[in-house]
Amino acid sequence: MSRTRTSDVLVIGGGIIGLVTAWRAAQRGFATAVVDPEPGGGAAQVAAGMLAAVTELHYGEQTLLGLNLASARRYPDFAAELTELTGHDLGYRRCGTLAVALDADDRAHLRELHALQQQSGLESQWLSGRECRRLEPMLAPGVRGGLRVDGDHQIDPRRLAGALVAACEREGVVFHRAWAERLTVVADRAAGVVTADGTGLGAGQVVLAGGSLSGRLAGVPEDVLPPVRPVKGQVVRLTMPRRHGPFLSRTVRAVVRGSHVYLVPRESGELVIGATSEELGWDTTVTAGGVYELLRDAHELVPGITELPLTETRAGLRPGSPDNAPLLGPTGLEGLLLATGHYRNGVLLTPVTGDSMAHVLATGELPEEARPFTPKRFSTATALTEQPA
Ligand SMILES: Cc1cc2nc3c(=O)[nH]c(=O)nc-3n(C[C@H](O)[C@H](O)[C@H](O)COP(=O)(O)OP(=O)(O)OC[C@H]3O[C@@H](n4cnc5c(N)ncnc54)[C@H](O)[C@@H]3O)c2cc1C
Numbered sequence: 001m002s003r004t005r006t007s008d009v010l011v012i013g014g015g016i017i018g019l020v021t022a023w024r025a026a027q028r029g030f031a032t033a034v035v036d037p038e039p040g041g042g043a044a045q046v047a048a049g050m051l052a053a054v055t056e057l058h059y060g061e062q063t064l065l066g067l068n069l070a071s072a073r074r075y076p077d078f079a080a081e082l083t084e085l086t087g088h089d090l091g092y093r094r095c096g097t098l099a100v101a102l103d104a105d106d107r108a109h110l111r112e113l114h115a116l117q118q119q120s121g122l123e124s125q126w127l128s129g130r131e132c133r134r135l136e137p138m139l140a141p142g143v144r145g146g147l148r149v150d151g152d153h154q155i156d157p158r159r160l161a162g163a164l165v166a167a168c169e170r171e172g173v174v175f176h177r178a179w180a181e182r183l184t185v186v187a188d189r190a191a192g193v194v195t196a197d198g199t200g201l202g203a204g205q206v207v208l209a210g211g212s213l214s215g216r217l218a219g220v221p222e223d224v225l226p227p228v229r230p231v232k233g234q235v236v237r238l239t240m241p242r243r244h245g246p247f248l249s250r251t252v253r254a255v256v257r258g259s260h261v262y263l264v265p266r267e268s269g270e271l272v273i274g275a276t277s278e279e280l281g282w283d284t285t286v287t288a289g290g291v292y293e294l295l296r297d298a299h300e301l302v303p304g305i306t307e308l309p310l311t312e313t314r315a316g317l318r319p320g321s322p323d324n325a326p327l328l329g330p331t332g333l334e335g336l337l338l339a340t341g342h343y344r345n346g347v348l349l350t351p352v353t354g355d356s357m358a359h360v361l362a363t364g365e366l367p368e369e370a371r372p373f374t375p376k377r378f379s380t381a382t383a384l385t386e387q388p389a
Helices: 016-027 062-086 104-119 129-135 157-170 211-216 288-301 303-307 350-363 368-373 380-385
Strands: 004-012 032-035 097-101 125-128 145-149 174-176 180-186 189-195 200-208 229-239 251-256 259-265 270-274 310-320 327-330 336-340
Touching: 004 016, 004 189, 016 032, 016 157, 016 200, 016 336, 016 350, 032 200, 062 157, 062 350, 062 368, 097 104, 097 129, 104 145, 104 251, 125 129, 129 145, 180 200, 200 350, 211 229, 211 310, 211 336, 229 288, 251 288, 259 288, 270 288, 288 303, 327 350, 327 368, 336 350, 350 368
Parallel strands: 004 032, 004 200, 032 174, 097 251, 200 336
Antiparallel strands: 097 145, 125 145, 180 189, 189 200, 229 270, 229 310, 251 259, 259 270, 327 336
8 A cells, every 4th residue: 555645534435425525524624535536426417406305205205305305495505605605606496396297197196295295294286287388388288287396496416516526625625536445444443445546545534425336335344334226317418499488497297107207497408307217236328218218208298399409318326225315424333424325315415414414523423303314224233222122
């Protein structure tokens, strides 16, 4: 191993989650470093950037809803702070979302979602098909009704990632553009990593934020490795005309033949259509079938998309966890913390993750709102001791 360079906090992974952790840690005065061959890359280069706490609500995920809402509430200040600091426009757009139904089954499903939202104290409004089309004239005549959610917004995740890199640089975060090959453990404590070229990076605390690769770092004890898996998502990007008013003025989404499809219109004129959900390991091939299904389903919602230029197709990997919620905070190995498993809400959860990780790095304790997301909920030892007698 060559020379060792040390920091207070070393973050493995420079996706949006690692970057926000590093930025907030550096703001607290920690000497902070990030190790990643390509900081600012990762799933954010593909993600749609919906900030959809309300429309993404699922049965059994009410605990996650609390964290999602806590992060959504932070977004206006978070985005303003990042833009002021870096000068980057994040494409943050408080445009709202319309979830629509194309047939009777979809409508029943949306009605259930509406009921669940109301039970959870969330704001959403049921609209007839005609009311939906009045809001979004490009919608297909077959739309049978929908849910208007004015509180679910969007941001451009590529811009967010770029701004977070700039914010880290301003705050003095050191970037090691390398692959972390192995965690170093000294006297039962995480002490840093060894990079692919054999350089040792030492640290007081190590945060593993490797997205879908978080469960694969060598040197991490078996019972501490996060149970994170890659969930592939393919996305298509089109360009909207600027001529006669907006093509779409808010995010439109639906479940078509059992698959989720959404159209996210950015102020820049980009229209993001996503996303497939495939359990195929670390494969990021864009397939004809994936693109076909996205365009077919999106076309049922908004027939006019077939006229638009197709600008990009891409696939990325969501870091999925067993309960679809993130793993935040200390592990069973002293000095090793996790910030991973954000699955389909990593963009939404960026602000609250940064605050929670900075808090736990400084105090050793997760803040109240993040406590249910301790990685220890998956450790066998904890599960056994928490069994009722
Ligand atoms: C198609 C798609 C659509 C999505 N849409 C949305 C959405 O609308 N709203 C939303 O909130 N979320 C969305 N997401 C989810 C969101 O993008 C992710 O949850 C989030 O980007 C995860 O960020 P991350 O930093 O944890 O991981 P990643 O982005 O995967 O970043 C991990 C980083 O760690 C690095 N790394 C890993 N291992 C090592 C190592 N050993 N050494 C050095 N570096 C390492 C990698 O190079 C990478 O840069 C979507 C995701 C996809 C794929």
